[in-house]
């Protein structure tokens with residue numbers, strides 16, 4: 130059972146959920162001051178298997194079942210509101226949230242991004258970094274605001290692009306760093322070292 134002093138997290142995913150997995154593993158330690166209370170997805174995502182394995186409730190709000198992004202977002206917000214989350218984490222959630230959802234949740238709405246923002250925003254950050262032949266890229270955790278990957282940066286780290294890197298290889302290395310950044314940011318929020326209330330959306 131989740132105690133009052135523990136940060137309640139809802140994690141939204143679209144894919145494999147390896148960053149989500151890192152959070153779940155961190156919460157295996159009873160001293161970790163946050164717990165994933167629900168996992169949501171916009172599709173029948175592979176990563177929902179982690180919810181099942183950990184016995185955590187999950188929900189799917191399929192984007193394609195709604196007439197508009199706004200109607201989809203309203204249902205998503207409705208689902209999210211049931212979990213009294215202190216923090217909603219977009220962890221490989223590949224849909225832009227409608228402004229109504231962002232205003233309702235931000236700044237307690239954060240996103241992991243596989244680049245050193247503001248470099249390479251958008252849905253193809255790793256592919257774009259490889260195509261640009263840069264020598265380094267990175268990983269970032271940000272607050273979600275009304276733009277695409279434009280919110281306040283909470284943590285980020287540089288990662289070298291190695292000769293012969295493919296998008297997949299580079300992304301795998303980025304994810305190793307992202308995971309740690311995400312767990313550290315959640316820890317900092319829970320411990321008050323990061324004060325989201327001070328950050329405007």
Ligand code: GAR
Pocket residue numbers: 142143144145146147148149176220221222223241242243251252253254304307
């Ligand atoms: C992560 O690299 C995350 O930063 C990225 O999707 C991956 C999800 O991996 N998100 C974005 O690109 C959002 N613009 P995972 O499903 O294995 O955690």
